[in-house]
Amino acid sequence: MADIENQVWVTQLRHLKRLLAAEDSAAFRTAFFELHNWEQSQFFLSLNRSERLALYDVLTASEVGNFFDDIDDDDEEMPEYLAEMRPEFAASMLTEMYTDNAVDILEHLDQPTINRLLAQMPHQPALDMRSLLHYDDETAGAIMTTEYIAIAANQTLASAMYALREKADDAELIYYVYVLDNAKHLAGIISLRDLIVNDQETMVQTIMNERVISVQVTDDQESVAQTIRDYNFFAIPVTDDENHLLGIITVDDIIDVIDEEAVSDYSGLAGVDVEDTTENPLKAAAKRLPWLVTLLFLGMSTASLINHYESLVSEASILAVFISLITGTAGNAGTQSLAIAVRRLAFPDQERTFLRSLFSEMVTGLVTGLVTGIAVTLVVGFWKHSFILGFVIGLAMCCAIIVANLAGSFIPGLMARLGFDPAVASGPFISTLSDLTSVLIYFSIAQYFVASFIH
Amino acid sequence: MADIENQVWVTQLRHLKRLLAAEDSAAFRTAFFELHNWEQSQFFLSLNRSERLALYDVLTASEVGNFFDDIDDDDEEMPEYLAEMRPEFAASMLTEMYTDNAVDILEHLDQPTINRLLAQMPHQPALDMRSLLHYDDETAGAIMTTEYIAIAANQTLASAMYALREKADDAELIYYVYVLDNAKHLAGIISLRDLIVNDQETMVQTIMNERVISVQVTDDQESVAQTIRDYNFFAIPVTDDENHLLGIITVDDIIDVIDEEAVSDYSGLAGVDVEDTTENPLKAAAKRLPWLVTLLFLGMSTASLINHYESLVSEASILAVFISLITGTAGNAGTQSLAIAVRRLAFPDQERTFLRSLFSEMVTGLVTGLVTGIAVTLVVGFWKHSFILGFVIGLAMCCAIIVANLAGSFIPGLMARLGFDPAVASGPFISTLSDLTSVLIYFSIAQYFVASFIH
Structure with missing residues (x-):
């Protein structure tokens, strides 16, 4: 309004x-x-x-x-x-x-x-x-309704219209009329448009469309949504595996499915349920804390890893300067590839296997890592008057980005194979995980070169 | 399929x-x-x-x-x-x-x-x-179609049905028929269901619904989508400010709008256009690099801030151990509040002002900051046998979370007021920005207490 x-x-x-x-x-x-x-x-x-x-x-x-x-x-x-x-x-x-x-x-x-x-x-x-x-949650069966209009094939349009008028009040949607054979199989479909524009003495079977696009009652609601979107339908019939008509799914329910899925992907990336916009700031805090505290403990392992290298840092305190730059940039790269991977899983491309996606993500990681690494090498080199230091930071960043990219694209695929919602491998999780790997890469490389840039 | x-x-x-x-x-x-x-x-x-x-x-x-x-x-x-x-x-x-x-x-x-x-x-x-x-992009005018069915009020349903049959082939949707007065104002609406179930001698004006829900041609497409969702319409009429019927918007176009908006929010949070899933890994890298490099330079300012405190770090190298823990956790908290804020802006609540949201977000930040801060104080205190160090880390984390929460909820609102898409204040931007403020808070606090925990 x-x-x-x-x-x-x-x-x-x-x-x-x-x-x-x-x-x-x-x-x-x-x-x-x-x-x-x-x-x-x-x-x-x-x-x-x-x-x-x-x-x-x-x-x-x-x-x-x-x-x-x-x-x-x-x-x-x-x-x-x-x-x-x-x-x-x-x-x-x-x-x-x-x-x-x-x-x-x-x-x-x-x-x-x-x-x-x-x-x-x-x-x-x-x-x-x-x-x-x-019916299981999030399947076609769980969102379909049984108030559809079904008629027999061997009658005229006039008699079909008469049947339609009788049933119109109870049906959720009257703009598609489903034609059943004697064994109640879905045999055809006819739109109300076709019913009214054609001559009323025509037989239903001569104008009905026999190539009915339907979904199975056990189909995932996301794939139903995709079919309705592709074909621009107002509703789609739902059948069992013997092609008996069980119900229909209307476009208004599909809009809710599309929105739900989008919100759940978005929530996954943010690490918070964005749908639950409570008025109470204490309740809001209670909703956000579980993720924050879980990630805090994952973050503690990064801290204890740095702790392991504390003597290196006390020898070369300049290394501390670049910790957040490397973890932050790798985290950003990991979040990008995570988002792409989650989106790809929602709209699978037949020609693109999981392994090929992973390989292509590795190339993308290599290129972004190289470009960012070279940029950092130059900036740090000129800033600190030490191209060896610059090289260490650049190399670490390049490797950290490649690893973060791979993790971002691999983890959602793994989740999906294990039967979890890939969107749950959320943004904050990937960036916290990538903190850990980035720090490990950074200090391993730095340790090797430290003698060269300490004066 | x-x-x-x-x-x-x-x-x-x-x-x-x-x-x-x-x-x-x-x-x-x-x-x-x-x-x-x-x-x-x-x-x-x-x-x-x-x-x-x-x-x-x-x-x-x-x-x-x-x-x-x-x-x-x-x-x-x-x-x-x-x-x-x-x-x-x-x-x-x-x-x-x-x-x-x-x-x-x-x-x-x-x-x-x-x-x-x-x-x-x-x-x-x-x-x-x-x-x-x-018509401007993303307005009702830009997505409406002109193929609707309009009839006059002073005729019987039978004659309306006749007109409908004539026009049915050209119309995009025939399930709503729009009733116009002599000056072409939108005077009523009648569904095809009502047209066929009522007695054919009834006058259109007696059964038409005069309370037509319509949208203005200049309305934002998102608000049109919301109206269609709320009312579960298949289509909605579009009028100018004098209530002349200009066109209709059908639900299939609205599904695309809902999906577009969701994808753009998701892309904003990820810092990458997830819709553009190019096959070419080099092109993919080219799409991701601008954000990564921009954020890299923002990250450089965090590095130069730490550089400013390098003598402090070389004095107390233990401080380096907790940099990524504090920046990471604050970044996660900032991303959560950003996502909530972006979502709220898309579905504005009349009773909730911007300032009240900000205040409530501050309370949420305070509570999450306190809980996380106390947890960290204890963990670090026991681990490092120094509750002063624990307190420094915990206090810094608490303050960093509060600031990140405020930034996350304030920036999208600011963007919206400046006329930008609030979703563009993306996740990676907030976490990189929060790295900077977190480091500043951390070292300011540490500097004050450093004498107490160096042995």
């Missing part, structure tokens, strides 16, 4: 709250249904507990379900909302919601509560929800 | 190439039109120049336009593709494409080429494209 409309919106919220408090349910309902579902959900989220209880009294379960479809299911207070409703009301609201959204909510509840709610629902929706609850 | 289908796809590509080479245009066309548009575009991208020239001969401009709609307009070779077509063919292909996609392509060409192409088009599309070319 644009800033300029913000004031209008705040006034509207206050007005609605006053009507709700005044128990003027007719006036409240009129004003409330002026709002779009998403706006209704925003109004709901601005209420306190007693206001919400009043709201459940003036609206039907189905009306509440309409805007619950638009509440982010990750909302921390979702279990609280459901607990404060009468159980029949909650069950009936979930039944009225789109199945995928209702299941997303159920997933945040404990098993006894889920069972109690499902027991109060009509047979079919309860069955649908129970089966959706079984 | 799933891995398992990959082999099928490769075979299919080879088969198509053979048919094209054999100049068997009938067989080629049959096989080619089995493919979805996106697959056709992938086939096209796999061709070399002479194969592409053959393709332009067996397909019409309109058929080529159909799959050009699905080619990423950022494709580097787009100008080359257009240059190798006959000018009339290129102009005719662009005319057949959706206006927004055609304009995205034109934007990558030079002005004389654009003018030449527009001159060969029919009047109306040329006019539409010329006007779309004028």
Whole structure:
């Protein structure tokens, strides 16, 4: 909502709250249904507990379900909302919601509560929800909905349109109609556009598209998102391995997947969950400390490595001057190659093997290392009037960059092979690890040359 | 496309190439039109120049336009593709494409080429494209299309359906129909679902939704994306400040916007453009070096600061042991707060001012700094049998973290106020900057206490 409309919106919220408090349910309902579902959900989220209880009294379960479809299911207070409703009301609201959204909510509840709610629902929706609850997180099955429109092939467009009209109210999306054969296999697809522009006496089977692009119910949600993006679909059918139609995934859920994945990659690189923007600075500190303290102990091993070389430093204190330059630059290079590697893993290129990527990253590391190393050699050489010192720093930096680059590109690939999210091999981890290797490289080289640059 | 289908796809590509080479245009066309548009575009991208020239001969401009709609307009070779077509063919292909996609392509060409192409088009599309070319990058105007369906209010649904059928072929999306008044103001919206389920004798004005959510043509594309996400729309109308309908933005373009923004944030944090995954390791090095070398020079100032304290280090070489621990930990903390700040700026919270965020970040920094500082004090104290040394390291780390946290949250806000993309204040920049402040804090504190821990 644009800033300029913000004031209008705040006034509207206050007005609605006053009507709700005044128990003027007719006036409240009129004003409330002026709002779009998403706006209704925003109004709901601005209420306190007693206001919400009043709201459940003036609206039907189905009306509440309409805007619950638009509440982010990750909302921390979702279990609280459901607990404060009468159980029949909650069950009936979930039944009225789109199945995928209702299941997303159920997933945040404990098993006894889920069972109690499902027991109060009509047979079919309860069955649908129970089966959706079984699919693994982040698979096509977990994000699909069962409210699609399916028709038979051997009918005219006119009769298909009639079936469509009957089912339109319950479907999440009516712009694709799926054609099933007698054994319920997905046999074709027809768009509503094709349904309305063609002659109504045409048979469905003559204009349906038989080359249906579908995804498997066990497919990863990221690959589903990629297919929908590539083909510019509004929805995609989900099938089992015998091509039975199980559900559809709509583009609005895919937008959430794309955003989730992006946020989790970004969080990984930052070493903090950026989605969790708590208002409370103490809670924020509690979220950030685990990573910081873990890395602190990794950093202690770097410190103890330098400690090992303390006599070298006391002999040539000039070496201390360049520690942070070398670790910092190698850390930057490692972060770059890490980010590239994580991104590549998300969009795998068939022609590019893991080993080839690693080799190519080594060449990139060699070139960036050489250029940076030569630059540093010259700068330090002129600054300190010692090209031997310059050479030591430059060589150390070059080697440290090559190693950091390799680590940055190798570790995400390793994580992925071990079945972890590669994005978790985060930026701070790589730079702290690269501190350790850089210091080791630096002092090993310096030790060898130290006699030449101490006067 | 799933891995398992990959082999099928490769075979299919080879088969198509053979048919094209054999100049068997009938067989080629049959096989080619089995493919979805996106697959056709992938086939096209796999061709070399002479194969592409053959393709332009067996397909019409309109058929080529159909799959050009699905080619990423950022494709580097787009100008080359257009240059190798006959000018009339290129102009005719662009005319057949959706206006927004055609304009995205034109934007990558030079002005004389654009003018030449527009001159060969029919009047109306040329006019539409010329006007779309004028909108600023990353605004609603720049990503909207003009192929929407608009109808008048004072007609029955049956006559609206008739109009819809006539226009359906040219429209990018037919699932929303926009209702205009006599002065072409956007007066209402009606979904195709409502059009088909209601009685066909109903008047449009009685069922249309008059509370249309629209965006302004000058709105930032990110805020358009947020509105479409919030409301779960498939498309949103774009108006000027007098509420004239200028175009629509469809959800497929919004997915690209969301992805672009995520990639640019991620790239900013990594200090490298992750989208540009070139195959050539030398080119990759050339892309990464500018950031690395810039940061190297910032790092040199840290080195020269340590150099300033060299006599202190030679007096107490133990100080060198903790340089990387302090700079590394502060850098990690700064990156965390930077990421949170960048994310907050993308989703501004009306109730949270910039100053309040900064204050809250200071409290977070204080708490994380204290906890980390105390941990380090104890570890170093026991390790080195000197709690004074431990205290110096711990105090320095605490202060360095607070400063890094403040810098991480302040700099993106400052960038945004100065009109830059806050994500550009990238991770490597913050950690290199925090190296400098950390070292300054560390040695200032150490200098003060040095007499107490040298034996």
